[in-house]
């Protein structure tokens with residue numbers, strides 16, 4: 001294995017230091033390190049952070065390899081500074097058996113760009129009728145700890161309760177896509193003044209908040225871990241704050257797009273802005289930023305949702321919901337949280353690496369930048385601003401909501417257990 005000497009990077013944005021990477025680990029971190037034979041990475045001005053961890057990625061394999069594969073999504077992740085991603089279960093076939101999660105896990109290891117951690121479905125076929133083989137997925141080579149029917153809500157409260165009880169046995173967590181389906185029939189965008197004006201069926205905030213309120217009560221009652229996917233409303237943040245103050249074991253994530261964009265984007269009728277849950281109001285965006293800053297929201301989860309051109313470039317009502325996120329996630333967090341002074345770099349490391357790794361119970365990720373730790377890390381240049389060019393993305397899909405938008409932060413290098421997956425801003429494989 002090549003030894004790397006990173007010169008003059010700023011760990012967590014602090015004092016510049018050298019980082020020596022050897023045999024997959026951080027061998028030393030300090031001033032003026034030297035190592036004969038090491039490959040030198042000049043990193044003056046760059047911020048060093050632990051490798052990012054995503055709790056919410058759609059890789060589309062098996063089933064929609066035309067939109068994304070484990071390999072192309074892994075490359076997008078590495079280029080975004082990630083060293084681990086949780087692959088959502090809404091594939092075809094659904095990841096609801098040990099066989100499918102082991103296949104996804106193995107494909108991730110073969111691609112070798114990030115650790116692909118499969119999420120297991122909560123119910124068979126995501127149908128919300130009976131529990132999938134949660135224990136077999138947990139015991140499989142994929143060691144599944146996060147279970148989600150994402151794309152669908154586990155709407156039946158009795159089934160949700162049983163899932164929460166079941167995953168306690170192996171320290172798992174149920175990640176809920178909080179959407180009361182009876183309140184979102186035909187929904188196209190956030191329900192409010194703009195949906196009325198545009199004549200599009202609304203997706204009310206209450207459809208999300210009602211499920212979160214119900215689920216935190218269930219999690220409290222059975223003493224289990226609940227995670228809330230893509231929180232999008234101010235009311236949801238309030239409910240989470242209340243639940244945490246009661247000691248409920250609940251965690252939550254916010255997507256980069258919900259931190260930056262609003263329902264005003266729908267006025268273009270460009271389906272690239274159609275997503276579940278929908279883009280909300282300025283007041284919601286503000287509450288989400290505040291919730292992420294004070295830790296009520298634990299993590300940023302990308303909800304990277306690649307879609308093929310024919311599923312996205314159609315009329316708004318026909319288009320699939322979802323947008324890309326992996327390659328611009330850190331950029332959006334810098335723009336919305338770091339530059340306005342709401343989160344420092346240690347805070348970014350906490351919300352994008354430490355806490356998501358802890359929620360997923362991942363070994364070797366979300367670890368501090370310190371001697372002896374696994375060398376999972378990212379180097380980012382916060383000074384570079386560039387316009388996003390969808391054609392230049394590594395994802396197989398092109399549905400980026402940031403096309404043409406200037407964003408800060410260039411990912412210069414990513415290391416996975418001491419091996420660079422990105423160097424000079426380019427994927428190494």
Ligand SMILES: NC(=O)N[C@@H](CC(=O)O)C(=O)O
Nearest residue numbers: 058150151275276305321322
């Ligand atoms: N976010 C989305 O709009 N779409 C996701 C599903 C989901 O996250 O609910 C997808 O799989 O495309």
Ligand SMILES: [Zn+2]
Nearest residue numbers: 150151177229
């Ligand atoms: Zn979802």
Ligand SMILES: [Zn+2]
Nearest residue numbers: 088150151303
């Ligand atoms: Zn999703």
